[in-house]
Amino acid sequence: MNRVGKTVIASSLVVGSGLAWNLKIAPLRAEPPSGLVPLQSGSLDANGATLREQQRAVRHQPRPRLMAPPTGTAKFGDPLRGLTTAQLAAFTAGKDEFTNVETIESGLGPIFNESSCVACHFTGATGGASSTFVTRFGRLVNGTFDPLASLGGSLLQAKAIDPSIREVVPSQANVIAHRQTTPLFGLGLIEAIPDDEIRANAVASAPPPGGSGGTQPIAPAPSGPAPIGPPPIGPAPINQPPTGSLPTNPPPVGIRPGTGTGGFQPRDFNLAADGILGRAATITDVVSGQQRVGRFGWKAQQATLLAFAGDAYLNEMGITNRLFPTENAPNGNLAKLKAFDHVKDIEDAVDPTTGRSDIDTVTDFMRYLAPPPTVPFTASASAGSVLFDNINCSGCHKPVMFTGSNSIAALDRKPVPLYSDLLLHDMGSLNDGIAQADAGTDEMRTPPLWGLRASAPYLHDGRAATIEAAILAHDGEALNARDRYAHLTPQQRQQILDFLNSI
Numbered sequence: 193m194n195r196v197g198k199t200v201i202a203s204s205l206v207v208g209s210g211l212a213w214n215l216k217i218a219p220l221r222a223e224p225p226s227g228l229v230p231l232q233s234g235s236l237d238a239n240g241a242t243l244r245e246q247q248r249a250v251r252h253q254p255r256p257r258l259m260a261p262p263t264g265t266a267k268f269g270d271p272l273r274g275l276t277t278a279q280l281a282a283f284t285a286g287k288d289e290f291t292n293v294e295t296i297e298s299g300l301g302p303i304f305n306e307s308s309c310v311a312c313h314f315t316g317a318t319g320g321a322s323s324t325f326v327t328r329f330g331r332l333v334n335g336t337f338d339p340l341a342s343l344g345g346s347l348l349q350a351k352a353i354d355p356s357i358r359e360v361v362p363s364q365a366n367v368i369a370h371r372q373t374t375p376l377f378g379l380g381l382i383e384a385i386p387d388d389e390i391r392a393n394a395v396a397s398a399p400p401p402g403g404s405g406g407t408q409p410i411a412p413a414p415s416g417p418a419p420i421g422p423p424p425i426g427p428a429p430i431n432q433p434p435t436g437s438l439p440t441n442p443p444p445v446g447i448r449p450g451t452g453t454g455g456f457q458p459r460d461f462n463l464a465a466d467g468i469l470g471r472a473a474t475i476t477d478v479v480s481g482q483q484r485v486g487r488f489g490w491k492a493q494q495a496t497l498l499a500f501a502g503d504a505y506l507n508e509m510g511i512t513n514r515l516f517p518t519e520n521a522p523n524g525n526l527a528k529l530k531a532f533d534h535v536k537d538i539e540d541a542v543d544p545t546t547g548r549s550d551i552d553t554v555t556d557f558m559r560y561l562a563p564p565p566t567v568p569f570t571a572s573a574s575a576g577s578v579l580f581d582n583i584n585c586s587g588c589h590k591p592v593m594f595t596g597s598n599s600i601a602a603l604d605r606k607p608v609p610l611y612s613d614l615l616l617h618d619m620g621s622l623n624d625g626i627a628q629a630d631a632g633t634d635e636m637r638t639p640p641l642w643g644l645r646a647s648a649p650y651l652h653d654g655r656a657a658t659i660e661a662a663i664l665a666h667d668g669e670a671l672n673a674r675d676r677y678a679h680l681t682p683q684q685r686q687q688i689l690d691f692l693n694s695i
């Protein structure tokens with residue numbers, strides 16, 4: 193794991209940025225999710241922050257580590273900081289398009305899931321998550337997955353412009369999985385992370401010399417409850433805490449219930465020894481035709497926002513576009529398609545002078561959408577951030593990655609505090625049984641955890657109503673971390689939850 197990167201971010205971000213930025217933090221909503229965040233009283237200012245919060249922010253020193261990036265903003269749905277006037281205009285036009293409701297005349301359907309992007313992406317602000325889910329299906333026989341493409345799979349379009357052509361899950365399917373809508377905040381930064389930086393996470397999780405890299409078969413998941421006490425430590429060097437970035441009084445970091453510190457010190461886990469073996473998804477990007485590292489979606493199925501936009505226009509709304517020019521036939525039935533497909537393809541017409549169409553406009557919105565705002569850390573949340581690292585949640589939920597050089601200044605070499613390695617992992621019973629792009633039936637992408645407080649319910653199918661339920665459902669490669677969490681004291685668990693509700 194690249195600890196050097198973490199140290200750099202801690203020091204570079206502490207300088208000068210913390211306080212001013214803290215003052216602008218706004219709470220997402222008055223009601224905290226499941227009572228995890230103390231409710232602030234008092235009237236709201238223009239940014240939605242209470243007086244108490246502002247005062248607390250002033251008293252609060254910049255966070256010890258994992259600071260918000262310079263691109264951090266005041267509220268969900270803001271554009272990135274530092275955009276040019278032209279980029280801001282593109283953001284606004286893109287947001288308009290994102291909320292635009294498609295009609296039968298504009299090409300909606302014949303089969304579709306919703307008629308606008310915002311119909312699913314809205315919690316916190318336009319572009320957010322929601323509890324809306326889509327359904328995937330397929331047939332798994334002897335470990336081989338068939339997406340049942342000739343029967344309209346693997347994505348179900350649950351609506352239609354005429355009831356007679358509505359899709360159903362075919363009886364041949366023996367795998368059916370729900371997929372929860374993910375938030376789009378900060379995705380421009382994630383798009384700008386170089387492929388190699390994601391691949392390096394996999395290399396870092398490969399076993400020590402002698403291993404064959406990050407792509408070998410997943411090691412058997414450790415069975416039974418993890419041993420209490422320090423996790424298995426391989427030859428990895430003991431991690432030096434980033435100088436000047438840890439709290440002056442480190443909170444107790446013990447993982448033994450009731451034994452205080454338990455003698456457990458922050459250190460670098462050998463990921464492989466901890467059962468963690470991520471791998472980067474290699475996909476063909478439909479925009480460039482190039483092999484790229486997939487990073488978007490629960491299966492890391494897309495590498496670029498434009499590709500995802502083209503995919504969503506066709507597969508969620510039934511709008512054909514230059515990247516995805518062919519309509520979906522209802523459960524594969526071409527006659528039914530023909531009977532109701534009256535708008536000429538491609539429906540998302542390309543402007544001959546600019547070469548652009550709606551998929552590009554909507555991509556501008558997503559690319560310029562700022563990451564979720566963070567909440568100033570309480571002492572409890574600060575302690576939680578240390579614990580999160582110590583029990584090796586950060587082995588997959590990597591606190592920060594970096595964008596490469598980018599012609600857009602707001603995306604150029606920026607820290608991305610996403611809390612993900614963007615790799616695929618075998619999550620045991622959490623796997624959704626669907627093979628998609630490069631991801632196998634038994635792999636899921638580590639989701640970014642930033643903005644978690646605005647994306648309930650949790651996990652790919654929304655089975656977890658609370659953050660804690662999501663953590664306790666971890667399995668497979670995350671079993672050791674999960675068990676360490678389960679062995680924390682109630683107070684320590686609350687600290688982690690306070691932390692996760694602040695990032």
Ligand code: HEC
Nearest residue numbers: 305306308309312371372373374488489490500504505508
């Ligand atoms: C019917 C609901 C629905 C509609 C409509 C919809 N989405 Fe989504 N969106 C989802 C779901 C569900 C996911 C997660 C999909 C997956 O990974 O399988 C998702 C994921 C995404 C992602 C990947 C986010 C990430 O975390 O990596 C992007 C980008 C995206 N949508 C963009 C769009 C755009 C642009 C539109 C409009 C053209 C749109 N979506 C319309 C439900 C929807």
Ligand code: HEC
Nearest residue numbers: 585588617622636637638639650651652662669670673677
């Ligand atoms: C082996 C890698 C790995 C480790 C270790 C790990 N996670 Fe996860 N985490 C994942 C993956 C993959 C998912 C998505 C699984 C799914 O939805 O099926 C996930 C999902 C989550 C979610 C739900 C996110 C959402 O948007 O729905 C939370 C919260 C979370 N993890 C917290 C933690 C905490 C806290 C720890 C430490 C106790 C931890 N994770 C350890 C890989 C990991």
